[in-house]
Amino acid sequence: MNFLEKRILKDGIVKPGNVLKVDSFLNHQMDIALLDEIGKEFHRRFADKKITKVLTIEASGIAIAYPVAREFGVPLVFAKKSKSINIDGDLYVVEVESFTHKNINRVVVSKKFLSSDDHVLIIDDFLANGCALQGLISLVEDANATVEGLGIAIEKGFQDGGMRIRNLGYHLESLAIVDAMDPITGEITFREQ
């Protein structure tokens, strides 16, 4: 069991509806030492890739992506959720459905910050149905940049987002894959990796 899986068992809370609350250390209050360790671990897992940019999506993704960008010594770009109907021509735009909030967000990145020379590592905190992550992949590919890999802190293995992205041939690394959660007992089962 790795450091993140141990921390999830210690401080994660299972709620009904397949909700895993990790807000005490990962996505509301953040343990910086843990996040720094996550940064080092993704750097180790993608050490053979020539990364020029780390891309994430606001808001909680930023705190996971910061230490990763730091380890690679490259800029961090975060995609913004935009409600505007008028889209500036200088933006890459994609529509993404949110599993948590049951709504559709328009997700944008300025064209200035992704180009065909970029080799991008996409980072996010959670992967469930994969819509956010596929949106980020689309933005990178709209820019004719290269997706070198995708790094996720916690993947919900009982939803199909991870499988679909791996089946498309992308190099996806999830530090913890939750295969089952029991809201009655609080038990969490991780996939052996």
Place this chain on the structure above:
Amino acid sequence: MNFLEKRILKDGIVKPGNVLKVDSFLNHQMDIALLDEIGKEFHRRFADKKITKVLTIEASGIAIAYPVAREFGVPLVFAKKSKSINIDGDLYVVEVESFTHKNINRVVVSKKFLSSDDHVLIIDDFLANGCALQGLISLVEDANATVEGLGIAIEKGFQDGGMRIRNLGYHLESLAIVDAMDPITGEITFREQ
């Protein structure tokens, strides 16, 4: 002139309507080395304070607050902008007007992450009319926690937010205070500190 003022002169873009675009290094694409230096500088300026938590507001505040929390060795908490009408009883809530987006956001922090024992350093990227910052102060004071100080990357000195917060007796440090900007010439005038 300090490192941030130099960088603003080099890469900041003045737009009509008193808009200063720093999205190539501070709040869309982020230069991690610069942010780490910002973290060290706030640590130096608040070195005499016993800080137990760093508080910011999503989204771009997170990237400024991360290296600050890292330097102090304390957790980072970010306040969330919430559209929900039903407010969970376990949240501190405040309403904040956005200068940039001309709307009102409900800003929330879980009660689990701010308590009367906390000594809080509030961090954000921009200070203009001070509404966001006063919202964060309210959240800390609702928790009966102590505001030890406020650290801002860029203050718009020609708006009154900074003056009002200093007049209330808070220790506010802004790394760059812009007193004037000219969208025609691109000239930026910093306040001597």
